[in-house]
Amino acid sequence: MENEPERTSGAGVRADISVGTGADIADDEQAGSAADIDVVVIGAGIGGLYAVHRFRTDGLTVQAFEAADGVGGTWYHNRYPGARCDVESVDYSYSFADELQQEWDWSERYATQPEILEYLNHVADRFDLRRSIEFGTRVTAAHFDEATDLWNVTIEAARTDGAARGRRLTCRHCVFATGSLSVANFPEIPGLGDFTGRVLHTAQWPHETVDFTGLRVGVIGTGSSGIQLVPEVAREAASVTVFQRTPNYSIPAANRPIDDVERREQKATYGERRRKSRLSGGGSPFIPHEKNTLEVDAAERERVYEHSWNLGGVLFSKAFPDQMRDEHANQLAREFAERKIRSVIADQSVADHLIPTDHPIGTKRIVTDSGYFQTYNLDHVELVNLRRTPIDRITADGPVTVGGGDEAARLHELDVLIFATGFDAVTGAMDAIDTRGRDHRSLSAAWSDGVRSYLGLMVAGFPNLFLVNGPGSPGVLANMVLASEHHVDWIADTIGQLRSDGRRSIEPDENAQDDWMAECARLADQTLFPRADSWYLGANIPGKPRVFMLYPGGFGNYRKVVQELTDAGYEGFALR
Numbered sequence: 001m002e003n004e005p006e007r008t009s010g011a012g013v014r015a016d017i018s019v020g021t022g023a024d025i026a027d028d029e030q031a032g033s034a035a036d037i038d039v040v041v042i043g044a045g046i047g048g049l050y051a052v053h054r055f056r057t058d059g060l061t062v063q064a065f066e067a068a069d070g071v072g073g074t075w076y077h078n079r080y081p082g083a084r085c086d087v088e089s090v091d092y093s094y095s096f097a098d099e100l101q102q103e104w105d106w107s108e109r110y111a112t113q114p115e116i117l118e119y120l121n122h123v124a125d126r127f128d129l130r131r132s133i134e135f136g137t138r139v140t141a142a143h144f145d146e147a148t149d150l151w152n153v154t155i156e157a158a159r160t161d162g163a164a165r166g167r168r169l170t171c172r173h174c175v176f177a178t179g180s181l182s183v184a185n186f187p188e189i190p191g192l193g194d195f196t197g198r199v200l201h202t203a204q205w206p207h208e209t210v211d212f213t214g215l216r217v218g219v220i221g222t223g224s225s226g227i228q229l230v231p232e233v234a235r236e237a238a239s240v241t242v243f244q245r246t247p248n249y250s251i252p253a254a255n256r257p258i259d260d261v262e263r264r265e266q267k268a269t270y271g272e273r274r275r276k277s278r279l280s281g282g283g284s285p286f287i288p289h290e291k292n293t294l295e296v297d298a299a300e301r302e303r304v305y306e307h308s309w310n311l312g313g314v315l316f317s318k319a320f321p322d323q324m325r326d327e328h329a330n331q332l333a334r335e336f337a338e339r340k341i342r343s344v345i346a347d348q349s350v351a352d353h354l355i356p357t358d359h360p361i362g363t364k365r366i367v368t369d370s371g372y373f374q375t376y377n378l379d380h381v382e383l384v385n386l387r388r389t390p391i392d393r394i395t396a397d398g399p400v401t402v403g404g405g406d407e408a409a410r411l412h413e414l415d416v417l418i419f420a421t422g423f424d425a426v427t428g429a430m431d432a433i434d435t436r437g438r439d440h441r442s443l444s445a446a447w448s449d450g451v452r453s454y455l456g457l458m459v460a461g462f463p464n465l466f467l468v469n470g471p472g473s474p475g476v477l478a479n480m481v482l483a484s485e486h487h488v489d490w491i492a493d494t495i496g497q498l499r500s501d502g503r504r505s506i507e508p509d510e511n512a513q514d515d516w517m518a519e520c521a522r523l524a525d526q527t528l529f530p531r532a533d534s535w536y537l538g539a540n541i542p543g544k545p546r547v548f549m550l551y552p553g554g555f556g557n558y559r560k561v562v563q564e565l566t567d568a569g570y571e572g573f574a575l576r
């Protein structure tokens with residue numbers, strides 16, 4: 001069955017390699033280059049799709065490889081019930097073609113996964129992108145050849161059930177659009193293999209509808225995926241047991257259909273909306289109150305919180321400009337959120353377990369939900385607090401939690417166990433490729449003490465290797481559609497500059513890279529982000545170095561810095 005959990009993030013079976021098959025791969029390349037192809041793009045999610053379009057428009061020969069059997073990336077893989085965007089659809093969509101913005105009609109404020117996937121398929125068709133993408137194909141290695149300044153890329157069949165046969169091709173530029181949230185985290189829990197029920201992961205969800213009617217369902221994980229999923233599963237299942245290790249802040253989406261009047265207004269003002277988004281901190285056209293939390297009186301503060309709360313979801317973290325920097329300010333926002341959450345939960349002893357106290361609000365992504373906390377008012381939904389009663393092992397019938405407080409050890413009998421346990425974020429998919437730069441040095445080794453990049457776009461020692469939404473970029477702290485477009489445009493402009501200057505390569509200086517990572521750390525230290533054990537810091541993956549992996553200075557500032565360094569003659573880069 002397609003998309004049943006793999007339980008590993010391995011790169012597939014290695015088979016015979018036949019060298020130099022680039023000629024069969026591209027059907028539209030120009031002859032004459034020493035490389036089989038100008039640019040290889042890895043991944044056909046939002047970033048990879050736009051990369052194919054933009055590079056082709058610039059006259060480059062392009063071949064993309066996608067492990068999945070279709071386009072969409074995140075929206076191809078995460079098909080769990082309840083999956084939606086948490087940035088408004090009208091903003092969480094491409095801006096590169098006004099005709100696309102004008103012709104596509106979003107049906108809801110926060111679109112569902114099927115609608116977003118339909119949109120991305122529409123984009124692929126409209127711009128004829130599929131002819132440059134080979135699906136079901138995983139890039140397993142990318143090695144830089146210092147003699148030719150070319151990348152040797154190895155590809156294999158993505159699924160292990162086929163007759164996997166490796167191939168290689170050479171390219172001048174290699175673009176990793178492999179996704180920050182594309183390698184599922186499947187925690188090792190003793191006995192999981194003994195479980196006789198069905199095991200699912202939100203990030204590897206089956207393509208056919210899963211019917212939970214009459215079933216006893218367990219869900220491990222209460223991040224965005226788990227919190228979106230639980231109310232939907234509870235509508236069908238006989239029982240739902242939520243295994244929560246850490247509670248999360250979640251704010252109602254205030255989702256609603258978009259009517260024709262609103263749609264017309266949005267389309268008429270798209271230009272201004274995008275302009276504001278590009279200048280903003282988070283890549284959508286919202287800005288915090290002009291004053292800090294304690295510069296307004298209590299009544300005004302309440303009014304601002306109420307307004308931000310009603311905007312829905314993640315936007316609450318932008319109520320006041322100092323909310324993510326000042327502990328006291330954050331605490332006031334946290335108290336408001338707690339009052340709101342408590343008000344919808346019938347049993348306050350359950351609410352005690354559901355309200356986070358371990359991290360400042362917003363330091364993990366605030367979840368955007370549709371009726372999550374209210375689900376615990378249903379008799380057939382139970383919360384298990386794993387901090388009190390951890391899972392000891394999984395048996396054939398379900399997880400066994402140890403005793404704790406006045407609770408005895410217990411077997412939770414289940415028919416289905418859903419892992420909503422997140423991702424090896426930011427670096428997982430990049431690390432899975434055997435990437436070798438100068439001196440055959442591996443990317444994993446370069447990142448073994450923590451991720452390093454310059455501007456989130458390139459890594460020292462890896463010439464002509466470009467990252468989309470890489471570590472050191474704003475990543476998910478910004479609207480990732482606009483962020484992807486920004487990265488791809490920079491990469492395309494840079495390749496264009498190299499070509500017009502007759503140069504062969506670009507790579508960052510080690511010193512510039514050190515300074516950039518220091519700047520990311522310095523900015524992070526001015527915020528409360530380091531206070532949470534979040535995936536932003538790699539804290540969700542045992543053994544991963546604890547480094548704040550994103551640029552927390554805001555999308556608008558990030559764009560400005562990148563532009564200034566580029567305009568200054570690619571400051572911090574060596575061009576040859």
Ligand code: FAD
Pocket residue numbers: 042043044045046047048065066067068072073074075076078083084085086087092137138139140177178179180181182225429433468469476478479480481484
């Ligand atoms: P992806 O969409 O992850 O695509 C990467 C692709 O690369 C995948 O298809 C993968 O199969 C492929 N790939 C990886 N490695 C290889 C390889 N070695 N060989 C071949 N193919 C490979 N962000 C927001 O800004 N707003 C939101 O509302 C939002 N909602 C989200 C909801 C969910 C459920 C999740 C998981 C994430 C969400 N995000 C959101 C973040 C989201 O990941 C990005 O918005 C965006 O979709 C990322 O696009 P991408 O192209 O960079 O990566």
Ligand code: NAP
Pocket residue numbers: 084085086087181187188220221222223224225226228243244245246365367368386420421422423476535540
């Ligand atoms: P996540 O935020 O990392 O949450 C994973 C959950 O699984 C956490 O509750 C975590 O608990 C728990 N967990 C992990 N390992 C566990 C273990 N061994 N035992 C018990 N519990 C365990 O992952 P996610 O929910 O998939 O979301 C990841 C990101 O994707 C989000 O932050 C967001 O950026 C994006 N996303 C967005 C949306 C959206 O609304 N548009 C939806 C889904 C995802 P701990 O906290 O204790 O580690």
